[in-house]
């Protein structure tokens with residue numbers, strides 16, 4: 001199988017419970033909740049996306065077999081200890097499979113995923129981050145962190161607390177009114193201390 005990759009680069013994980021950790025980001029092309037085209041946004045199931053996941057034209061983008069992709073991840077990582085690859089998108093569960101996870105793990109990588117949870121995550125992952133979207137059927141209800149973009153109409157955060165995650169995170173929506181989303185998120189966490197605030201620190205730091 002070959003994988004359609006939008007881009008792949010070395011950076012710091014900017015969000016969530018692993019914020020600040022060195023990571024190779026592997027952004028797969030395509031998502032099952034939006035085409036990625038602006039003209040389709042209003043009718044999409046997910047309408048607040050801030051990511052370009054269309055095509056394979058980003059840094060190190062292209063179509064790869066598992067071994068070639070794992071080798072590229074290794075080249076990007078270099079000789080440093082504790083290698084980590086974060087599979088994101090788009091929706092990585094459309095493509096990430098046990099063959100690619102195996103190829104990455106054989107090179108010593110921990111493999112993390114950032115998924116919308118509408119497709120069950122493949123076996124063999126070291127870290128699962130689910131970011132549920134209102135109005136969708138989330139089947140992946142266990143993992144390491146649940147990251148809820150906030151505010152989102154049509155989602156009951158209390159109901160999510162019954163799912164099997166170690167960390168529950170609220171992240172301000174990077175939409176038309178980020179100031180208001182930040183204030184709302186801070187208020188939410190102050191009122192609901194089982195949740196922690198997650199910021200998109202890579203944006204604050206000017207990292208990709």
Ligand code: SF4
Nearest residue numbers: 031034046049090116
């Ligand atoms: S599910 Fe994620 S990648 Fe897909 S459109 Fe929504 S925010 Fe973007």
